[in-house]
Amino acid sequence: MLIGELAKAAGVNVQTVRYYERLGLVIPHARSSTGYRRYGPQELVRLQRIKQAQRLGFKLAEIRDAFAGADRAAIGRVLRSAGERKARELGARIDELHAIRQRILSELERCGCGDGAPCRFVESTGGSR
Numbered sequence: 360m361l362i363g364e365l366a367k368a369a370g371v372n373v374q375t376v377r378y379y380e381r382l383g384l385v386i387p388h389a390r391s392s393t394g395y396r397r398y399g400p401q402e403l404v405r406l407q408r409i410k411q412a413q414r415l416g417f418k419l420a421e422i423r424d425a426f427a428g429a430d431r432a433a434i435g436r437v438l439r440s441a442g443e444r445k446a447r448e449l450g451a452r453i454d455e456l457h458a459i460r461q462r463i464l465s466e467l468e469r470c471g472c473g474d475g476a477p478c479r480f481v482e483s484t485g486g487s488r
Contacts, residue, residue, distance in 0.1 A: 365398040369406040384423055416445055
């Protein structure tokens with residue numbers, strides 16, 4: 360298939376395919392006699408896997424490193440390791456956000472708003488106006 364057909368089948372635009380090609384993520388398996396890039400079903404599957412990995416939060420550099428593996432098992436090991444690391448990072452970020460939420464709720468409770476009194480939230484959190 361041609362680049363436009365590949366892009367449409369994968370749900371991306373042609374510029375995305377070209378960009379991934381420059382990064383070495385997707386490589387046309389052939390060129391037509393007129394120089395057009397030709398892609399097969401393997402490139403479509405690869406492009407779909409790239410997009411899936413991105414939706415899971417992987418950066419293109421991480422995906423490129425994973426796909427540099429010689430075989431599916433190597434790619435799987437790299438993606439699993441990166442996935443475990445990403446899950447730990449997300450867990451830490453979630454914990455951080457929960458702590459921030461709790462601090463905000465505590466400050467809102469202490470600020471005295473809601474009973475007609477002036478809001479002291481800014482003063483209670485150390486902010487100024």
